[in-house]
Amino acid sequence: MIQFKDVTKEYPRSGAAVEDLTFRVRKGEFVFLTGHSGAGKTTVLRLVHFQATPSRGEVRVSRYASSRIRRRQIPQLRRRVGFVFQDFRLLERLTAAENVAFALHVTGTAKKRIGPKVQRLLGQVGLAAKARSLPSELSGGERQRVVIARALATDPLVLLADEPTGNLDQRASDGVFELFRSINQHGMAVLMATHDADLIRRHPEVRVLELEQGRLVYDSGSEAARGDTSDADEVEGAKE
Amino acid sequence: MRALREALASIRRTPLLGGLSIFSIGLSLLIIGLFGLSAHNIDQAISGVEERVEVVGYLVDDAGEERVQVARREIETYPEIEEVRYISKTEALFTATRELPEFSDVFSDLEVNPLPASLEIRLKEGFRDPDHVRAVAERVAGYEFIDDVRFGQDWVERVFSLRRIAGGTAGILGGAFAFVAVLLIGTSVRMAILARSEEIEIMQTVGATEGYIQRPFLLEGLFTGLAGGLLALGLTRLAYTLIDRSFLSLTWLPDMWIVAGVVAAAALGMLAAGYAVRRELAQGYAV
Numbered sequence: 001m002i003q004f005k006d007v008t009k010e011y012p013r014s015g016a017a018v019e020d021l022t023f024r025v026r027k028g029e030f031v032f033l034t035g036h037s038g039a040g041k042t043t044v045l046r047l048v049h050f051q052a053t054p055s056r057g058e059v060r061v062s063r064y065a066s067s068r069i070r071r072r073q074i075p076q077l078r079r080r081v082g083f084v085f086q087d088f089r090l091l092e093r094l095t096a097a098e099n100v101a102f103a104l105h106v107t108g109t110a111k112k113r114i115g116p117k118v119q120r121l122l123g124q125v126g127l128a129a130k131a132r133s134l135p136s137e138l139s140g141g142e143r144q145r146v147v148i149a150r151a152l153a154t155d156p157l158v159l160l161a162d163e164p165t166g167n168l169d170q171r172a173s174d175g176v177f178e179l180f181r182s183i184n185q186h187g188m189a190v191l192m193a194t195h196d197a198d199l200i201r202r203h204p205e206v207r208v209l210e211l212e213q214g215r216l217v218y219d220s221g222s223e224a225a226r227g228d229t230s231d232a233d234e235v236e237g238a239k240e
Numbered sequence: 241m242r243a244l245r246e247a248l249a250s251i252r253r254t255p256l257l258g259g260l261s262i263f264s265i266g267l268s269l270l271i272i273g274l275f276g277l278s279a280h281n282i283d284q285a286i287s288g289v290e291e292r293v294e295v296v297g298y299l300v301d302d303a304g305e306e307r308v309q310v311a312r313r314e315i316e317t318y319p320e321i322e323e324v325r326y327i328s329k330t331e332a333l334f335t336a337t338r339e340l341p342e343f344s345d346v347f348s349d350l351e352v353n354p355l356p357a358s359l360e361i362r363l364k365e366g367f368r369d370p371d372h373v374r375a376v377a378e379r380v381a382g383y384e385f386i387d388d389v390r391f392g393q394d395w396v397e398r399v400f401s402l403r404r405i406a407g408g409t410a411g412i413l414g415g416a417f418a419f420v421a422v423l424l425i426g427t428s429v430r431m432a433i434l435a436r437s438e439e440i441e442i443m444q445t446v447g448a449t450e451g452y453i454q455r456p457f458l459l460e461g462l463f464t465g466l467a468g469g470l471l472a473l474g475l476t477r478l479a480y481t482l483i484d485r486s487f488l489s490l491t492w493l494p495d496m497w498i499v500a501g502v503v504a505a506a507a508l509g510m511l512a513a514g515y516a517v518r519r520e521l522a523q524g525y526a527v
Contacts (some may be wrong), residue, residue, distance in 0.1 A: 049445075071450075078447035089442060092252075106448035154447055
């Protein structure tokens with residue numbers, strides 16, 4: 001599903017953000033990506049979402065490889081990779097339903113399919129009753145649920161979340177986390193960046209990748225990850 | 241259709257920003273409009289002077305009408321010649337009497353007409369420069385019945401150098417004004433795009449294609465440029481009317497210039513929008 005092979009990402013001014021990262025996230029897996037602020041968590045998510053390209057090594061996501069992907073293929077990849085931001089990034093002038101519909105609309109979903117799908121997605125995140133509320137009328141936890149519904153709109157294979165509970169109180173945070181768990185139980189992989197040590201401790205069953213100064217210093221599922229090639233996907237463009 | 245709907249919706253959603261863009265584009269193109277108006281009127285004035293460029297061949301007294309008429313028709317076939325007029329001795333005297341009334345007594349007392357017959361040769365537009373004028377004068381001087389050829393060499397050269405200076409100044413100033421207009425248009429379109437950068441970022445995040453994201457902005461740029469162009473045209477017309485009525489008689493711009501200007505404004509708006517939106521999009525892609 002996601003594969004990092006000796007990946008280093010350097011920025012011209014700040015140097016290496018991540019170094020020699022090698023790991024794999026399998027289909028349907030739930031993984032915490034943790035580390036202190038500046039450890040490289042966001043860079044990893046940006047690399048998976050192809051917002052950044054590796055300086056060395058290769059990132060593979062589904063059938064797309066960073067060394068072969070073309071710019072025009074990136075939108076196709078992103079429809080398979082949902083992204084949840086810590087700071088929500090909802091369009092304030094649109095209602096909850098319209099924010100979700102926006103994602104469907106701009107990715108070419110037929111008009112008559114948008115309404116029913118938005119209803120289903122808002123129902124899935126527990127916000128059916130708030131469909132017509134503006135983001136400013138919603139609590140932090142509710143806003144994050146709208147963001148999750150929007151990320152699910154394109155039926156992704158994996159959900160990336162960058163500190164999704166970082167701006168939420170404990171109760172809202174637990175609710176959002178449970179939502180991620182339930183989505184994962186329906187077969188979608190989740191890669192969640194978090195520095196919430198308490199959240200990680202409370203869920204020992206979830207695999208943890210820990211970064212420190214850009215390097216992978218701990219992988220609680222390393223044995224499982226090694227030697228498992230069952231989900232090795234055919235890489236887009238490999239036959240070119 | 242979708243892009244058109246969204247472009248119109250976007251203009252409706254942010255009327256103030258759209259209005260500001262149209263206004264700033266309109267003002268920057270007004271500079272070009274006023275400059276075009278000045279350039280066109282200077283060009284008209286110089287053309288008016290140039291039209292008077294002519295070569296006059298004075299005939300010997302016994303030239304013989306038939307020979308002269310044959311030569312006149314021959315000269316008219318030169319590619320650079322617009323018209324050749326034969327002025328008889330009588331006609332020359334009549335013109336001189338009319339144009340120089342203070343000498344009318346002198347002319348009326350004459351027993352013999354001292355003025356020679358002549359061929360007045362006018363050149364076509366584009367051939368009224370010193371080289372062509374001189375070449376025509378030399379060929380005309382070759383006829384044996386031609387006594388003398390005059391074409392006001394200094395005057396022709398001065399008019400020609402005035403034309404060159406005006407052309408060069410128009411080119412440089414016009415280029416500078418166009419450059420300023422492009423910068424102003426680029427800035428106002430970039431402002432409009434920055435105001436929607438959040439929307440663009442979300443579209444990129446969820447997987448909208450670049451073409452899909454760009455199209456409404458390109459159309460919006462086109463409409464803004466078009467509206468700015470029409471505003472500039474209206475303001476230029478207003479300035480023209482005020483100047484024409486109050487102190488200086490002017491010629492209005494040719495239709496072709498107006499169409500070209502408005503089309504160029506629309507194209508400029510679209511190009512500026514394309515450049516700005518591509519720059520914004522480039523930040524969201526790794527490849």
